[in-house]
Amino acid sequence: MAVRNLIDGIREAMHEEMARDERVVLLGEDVGKRGGVFRASEGLVDAFGEQRVIDAPLGESGIVGVAIGMALNGLVPIAEIQFADFIHPAFNQIVSEAAKIRYRSDNDFHVPMVIRAPFGGGVHGGLYHSQSVEAFFMHVPGLKVVIPSTPADAKGLLKSAIRDEDPVVFFEHKRSYRLVRGEIPDGDVTVPIGKARLVREGKDLSIFAYGLMAFHAEQAAETLAKEGISAEVIDLRTLLPLDREAILASVARTHRALIVHEANHTMGAGAEVAATIAEGALYELDAPIRRLTGPDIPAMPFNTPQEEHFMPNPEKIAQAARELLAL
Amino acid sequence: MARTKESPKTTSSLGPAEVRKTYRNMLLARTIDERMWTLNRAGKAPFVIPCRGQEAAQVGWAAGLRPTDYFLPYYRDLGVMVTLGYSARQAFLSLLGKGEDVTSGGRQMPGHYGWPDRHVITGSSPVTTQVLHAVGIAYASHLRGEDTVAATSLGEGSTSQGDFHEAMNWASIYKLPVLFVVENNGYAISSPQSKEMAVQDAAERALGYGMAGVTVDGTDFFACYEATLQAAERARRGDGPTLLEFKMYRLLPHSSDDDDRTYRSREEVEAWKERDPILRMQKHVLDAGVLTAEENEALRAEVQAEVDDAIAYAEAAPYPPVEDMFTHVYAD
Numbered sequence A: 001m002a003v004r005n006l007i008d009g010i011r012e013a014m015h016e017e018m019a020r021d022e023r024v025v026l027l028g029e030d031v032g033k034r035g036g037v038f039r040a041s042e043g044l045v046d047a048f049g050e051q052r053v054i055d056a057p058l059g060e061s062g063i064v065g066v067a068i069g070m071a072l073n074g075l076v077p078i079a080e081i082q083f084a085d086f087i088h089p090a091f092n093q094i095v096s097e098a099a100k101i102r103y104r105s106d107n108d109f110h111v112p113m114v115i116r117a118p119f120g121g122g123v124h125g126g127l128y129h130s131q132s133v134e135a136f137f138m139h140v141p142g143l144k145v146v147i148p149s150t151p152a153d154a155k156g157l158l159k160s161a162i163r164d165e166d167p168v169v170f171f172e173h174k175r176s177y178r179l180v181r182g183e184i185p186d187g188d189v190t191v192p193i194g195k196a197r198l199v200r201e202g203k204d205l206s207i208f209a210y211g212l213m214a215f216h217a218e219q220a221a222e223t224l225a226k227e228g229i230s231a232e233v234i235d236l237r238t239l240l241p242l243d244r245e246a247i248l249a250s251v252a253r254t255h256r257a258l259i260v261h262e263a264n265h266t267m268g269a270g271a272e273v274a275a276t277i278a279e280g281a282l283y284e285l286d287a288p289i290r291r292l293t294g295p296d297i298p299a300m301p302f303n304t305p306q307e308e309h310f311m312p313n314p315e316k317i318a319q320a321a322r323e324l325l326a327l
Numbered sequence B: 001m002a003r004t005k006e007s008p009k010t011t012s013s014l015g016p017a018e019v020r021k022t023y024r025n026m027l028l029a030r031t032i033d034e035r036m037w038t039l040n041r042a043g044k045a046p047f048v049i050p051c052r053g054q055e056a057a058q059v060g061w062a063a064g065l066r067p068t069d070y071f072l073p074y075y076r077d078l079g080v081m082v083t084l085g086y087s088a089r090q091a092f093l094s095l096l097g098k099g100e101d102v103t104s105g106g107r108q109m110p111g112h113y114g115w116p117d118r119h120v121i122t123g124s125s126p127v128t129t130q131v132l133h134a135v136g137i138a139y140a141s142h143l144r145g146e147d148t149v150a151a152t153s154l155g156e157g158s159t160s161q162g163d164f165h166e167a168m169n170w171a172s173i174y175k176l177p178v179l180f181v182v183e184n185n186g187y188a189i190s191s192p193q194s195k196e197m198a199v200q201d202a203a204e205r206a207l208g209y210g211m212a213g214v215t216v217d218g219t220d221f222f223a224c225y226e227a228t229l230q231a232a233e234r235a236r237r238g239d240g241p242t243l244l245e246f247k248m249y250r251l252l253p254h255s256s257d258d259d260d261r262t263y264r265s266r267e268e269v270e271a272w273k274e275r276d277p278i279l280r281m282q283k284h285v286l287d288a289g290v291l292t293a294e295e296n297e298a299l300r301a302e303v304q305a306e307v308d309d310a311i312a313y314a315e316a317a318p319y320p321p322v323e324d325m326f327t328h329v330y331a332d
Ligand SMILES: Cc1ncc(C[n+]2csc(CCOP(=O)(O)OP(=O)(O)O)c2C)c(N)n1
Pocket: A029, A058, A060, A082, A086, A089, B076, B125, B126, B127, B154, B155, B156, B157, B158, B159, B183, B185, B187, B188, B189, B250, B254
């Protein structure tokens, strides 16, 4: 097993699933010859042809709506949204259609499909190439929301998403594409949707995160370890359905909870994690729950100092952990 | 409704001084563009979205309108902005996200224009959203009985978005004074026009909405300028919107993050360089005696000096204070 980038895991999962199952198709802007603007689909059009790797006209409602039709008629589409910031034209198709087709038809119809979208900031992307939009979709029963943080999980979770019988919104942190490296198991290894990952055991506090922030939390835990603080790190991996059991079990071990995400504070994924702890493990807590998040401003500014101020990072996570332990 | 293809123009209602001004605007846009690219390649600017190849159309359509009109340009429209008085300093302040950036105080990526003094409405990155705003702006002007036009631009790929079709439908139903400017550079990132539409000319799309559609050679400043004047006149007369399509070529990759060798041949790019709008305009000003060869060299040097100054100024300028990022979420 060689050490690879996170984006290699994405590409390999798509490649292997398209080879394994001829119903799987990929559609999106620039996914063909260009191989996607981040190169996630590099080589796929050569391997599987233009009929299965489809350069879509520029329009996200079209991409997702057409993918729904394909799924209704026997294909398994992977719809790529070029940036998560541009998923909103497809919101109606995702929320009114994909999420509700099984339920509204009393199980007569269903749409096995994946909607992939790079999200997150720290890349000088300004307001509209930096957003974390996962919370909107977490609020929609009928969807699954998955976010990998390691190359191995990128591959294993995406394979599971493609094989899932229901629509999965799959967010990939664009900064992590080539920053986060790790081994990717060869062959057909899947990672189950709905299960959090215990990244690192600890006894003083639990840090809950996902995507790039799970990577940063791990780095923060290493710093803290040198100071004699034992931080447990849980990578949530799936936001919907949330692995409540894993969250509660971790809090029962450490009695302190720090939740980290890059998305803004109010009504972010952290609110649901905090509520889960309050409902299920309040008496386990030795200190109030702490959330370290992006600020409640409309989006991430482009200029360097403000972008840096917006982003949580390992130092800020370690500092929040120290403060939580001082309580 | 009229569906026309404009023939080449070599003359216009513009006098020599105005032609010189136009040529200077095109040169300034080009020079800023070139130097932005260099700064990016030197690791000094994170992102550049080039206008190269589109200057004649951009300067042309902006020059064909009045200061009282409304402008909703898209990210490539540096030529539009320069024509409206946007300086090289402003361009580099925005490029580097400095606090003095007039478009957004360093908040937005470069190319996301907005300038209330010049009636340039703030724009976002999701393509084509501005096209509907242009319709609303035109509706409001119309309601108040004003004589203004709302002009908005977008790429040919962006005409695939639903917003574009909703906007054309609205504008034509209410005969609103809107100019839909499609800067057709042949590609939407890697997607050739043939993967964005099944018609030859984007302007054909106007027919289905009962409005005028005009296809113009976008490397010909005079043709772009005259077509805009006519469309604006039609709009002011109450004869409704026009879809103006300027056909040209994106001479550079989509952005500083793109590598166009993965999807188009070098031969194709080189062939289009022969039709560089700046060379065409330069030839015109020299042939028509608007400038002598020496005056042309002096003008080019003057523009370079302006850009040198702008880069030095912008590099030395401060970022906005961090705490400013929390302002203006709401009115208070
Ligand atoms: C809603 C939305 N989807 C995707 C993108 C990413 N994107 C930016 S520019 C672009 C291509 C636009 O092509 P075109 O409209 O032809 O304009 P050009 O860039 O060629 O001038 C794409 C896909 C975006 N900005 N907004």
